[in-house]
Amino acid sequence: MFKSLFSKLVAMFIATIIFSFSIAGITLYYTLGVYVSEEKVRNLDLSGEEISKYLGIYLDNLGNPIAQVMLEYVMDSYRQNTGAYIWITNQKGIIVFSSPNVRLIDKRVVNNLKFEQGYYGLPDERQYKNVFLGIDPVIEKGDFYGLFKETGWSWLVVQKPFKYKDTGGDEQVVAAIYLITPISEVHKTRSTVYRFFLISIIVSILVSTSLVYFFSRKITKPLKEIRDAAKVISEGEFDKRLNINSKDEIGELAKSFNQMAADLERLEEMRRGFIANVSHELRTPMTSIKGFIEGILDDVIPQEKHKEYLEIVRNEIARLNRLVNDLLDLAKMESGELQLVYTNFNINELIRRCIIKLESIITEKGLEVIANFDEDTLVTADIDAIERVLINLIHNAVKFTPSGGIIGVNTEIDNNNDKVIISIADTGIGISKEDLDRIWERFYKVDKSRSLDTLGTGLGLSIVKNIVMEHGEKIWVESEVGKGTTFYFTLKKAKNAYKN
Ligand SMILES: Nc1ncnc2c1ncn2[C@@H]1O[C@H](COP(=O)(O)OP(=O)(O)O)[C@@H](O)[C@H]1O
Numbered sequence: 085m086f087k088s089l090f091s092k093l094v095a096m097f098i099a100t101i102i103f104s105f106s107i108a109g110i111t112l113y114y115t116l117g118v119y120v121s122e123e124k125v126r127n128l129d130l131s132g133e134e135i136s137k138y139l140g141i142y143l144d145n146l147g148n149p150i151a152q153v154m155l156e157y158v159m160d161s162y163r164q165n166t167g168a169y170i171w172i173t174n175q176k177g178i179i180v181f182s183s184p185n186v187r188l189i190d191k192r193v194v195n196n197l198k199f200e201q202g203y204y205g206l207p208d209e210r211q212y213k214n215v216f217l218g219i220d221p222v223i224e225k226g227d228f229y230g231l232f233k234e235t236g237w238s239w240l241v242v243q244k245p246f247k248y249k250d251t252g253g254d255e256q257v258v259a260a261i262y263l264i265t266p267i268s269e270v271h272k273t274r275s276t277v278y279r280f281f282l283i284s285i286i287v288s289i290l291v292s293t294s295l296v297y298f299f300s301r302k303i304t305k306p307l308k309e310i311r312d313a314a315k316v317i318s319e320g321e322f323d324k325r326l327n328i329n330s331k332d333e334i335g336e337l338a339k340s341f342n343q344m345a346a347d348l349e350r351l352e353e354m355r356r357g358f359i360a361n362v363s364h365e366l367r368t369p370m371t372s373i374k375g376f377i378e379g380i381l382d383d384v385i386p387q388e389k390h391k392e393y394l395e396i397v398r399n400e401i402a403r404l405n406r407l408v409n410d411l412l413d414l415a416k417m418e419s420g421e422l423q424l425v426y427t428n429f430n431i432n433e434l435i436r437r438c439i440i441k442l443e444s445i446i447t448e449k450g451l452e453v454i455a456n457f458d459e460d461t462l463v464t465a466d467i468d469a470i471e472r473v474l475i476n477l478i479h480n481a482v483k484f485t486p487s488g489g490i491i492g493v494n495t496e497i498d499n500n501n502d503k504v505i506i507s508i509a510d511t512g513i514g515i516s517k518e519d520l521d522r523i524w525e526r527f528y529k530v531d532k533s534r535s536l537d538t539l540g541t542g543l544g545l546s547i548v549k550n551i552v553m554e555h556g557e558k559i560w561v562e563s564e565v566g567k568g569t570t571f572y573f574t575l576k577k578a579k580n581a582y583k584n
């Protein structure tokens with residue numbers, strides 16, 4: 085039912101509002117009940133107080149009809165005001181005055197009164213005993229010892245003692261004033277107040293619901309924007325960016341989202357570039373192979389030069405073969421398929437073997453190799469992979485160093501870190517600052533025309549870096565244009581120095 089975040093938020097807020105209003109309502113209902121009945125008691129008590137003044141006047145002027153009329157008039161007006169029955173009784177519980185007239189009172193009540201010598205009276209002593217003890221006021225709730233039983237309601241009875249000087253001059257309780265009202269009457273006030281409360285709740289729920297609606301919109305709108313942008317990107321439009329600048333979590337999310345989109349865009353560019361590079365690298369040798377073979381077949385190339393051209397074709401095919409193999413290897417490394425086989429071996433030995441393998445091109449260029457080896461340089465690594473690293477690095481050094489240059493190979497044990505640092509230095513052309521970061525990229529060649537190197541593919545250093553990283557080791561380079569270049573990489577020193 086509440087599928088979207090928006091409707092969840094709205095539902096949650098409304099539930100919270102209703103919940104808190106209910107609690108407020110229940111609390112109000114009870115406190116209001118207490119307050120209203122206390123208020124009613126005080127009101128009746130005060131009314132009783134007033135009536136007793138006129139009762140005093142009446143007793144002071146016994147036999148004066150005006151005093152009696154005044155008393156009755158006052159009783160009637162308080163009856164009107166409070167809605168309560170008002171009785172004045174004597175010490176025997178006989179009702180001497182009543183407003184309204186007893187005959188007008190609810191029959192179910194009157195029937196329970198006792199009737200003696202033309203007067204109605206309270207039938208049970210408990211109904212007037214306390215008030216004549218002088219307790220002021222006596223408050224009773226319920227059916228008043230059975231008097232109101234037949235009405236089925238609960239009643240509030242406030243009794244006020246009335247003191248008067250007797251002939252001896254002593255004050256004595258000679259009468260009691262009763263103010264009697266059904267509790268439901270009391271609660272009517274509460275219901276009225278409560279109705280106002282309910283109306284204000286409904287109004288505030290309406291207002292807050294629309295506010296909540298508005299705010300939730302505000303929260304969910306950017307989320308929707310992000311969702312839509314994600315969709316657009318997944319369809320291949322990598323240049324899509326979000327324009328949400330709020331300083332909250334959603335703003336952060338948008339920021340990370342834009343970062344991700346930028347990364348994806350770069351990745352996509354790299355992918356495109358890679359495919360373009362591969363195609364280019366494949367097309368160039370194939371075009372020349374095709375050209376030479378056609379030249380031979382069509383007799384454009386004279387017979388005596390066939391061997392020379394076929395030689396070139398063979399080299400190009402070898403290069404293609406290397407290229408494809410390198411690409412496959414790179415793909416394997418990047419997908420983590422390459423499994424390293426760790427053994428302990430002497431890195432100095434391996435370097436020597438690599439130099440021997442490359443000896444022909446080294447001597448051909450008239451380069452000098454100076455080796456500076458630390459002792460006991462046993463390492464733990466994949467020997468074939470490291471051989472590939474060394475061949476690549478030394479081969480680069482040879483390629484990019486003019487005749488008469490020097491190639492230095494060093495190994496050095498770093499006992500602090502249990503590493504062996506291997507470095508291959510040359511006195512060659514060097515690499516400029518701008519190119520230094522990029523030489524590790526696939527197909528990157530500083531010298532695009534490749535005057536120094538016609539056979540390179542620009543994959544060598546990518547492979548080297550991949551292998552070293554796969555070992556969990558570091559590789560870095562220092563270079564100065566015109567002076568030379570030094571590549572460094574680390575390997576893990578073997579634990580057991582005697583094992584080969
Ligand atoms: N020792 C070096 N001296 C100068 N430039 C180098 C050296 N090693 C690598 N480079 C530069 O880095 C580029 C990338 O090297 P690499 O990935 O081995 O490709 P490749 O050897 O096929 O050209 C080279 O084309 C070259 O421009």
Ligand SMILES: [Mg+2]
Nearest residue numbers: 480540544545
């Ligand atoms: Mg190379």
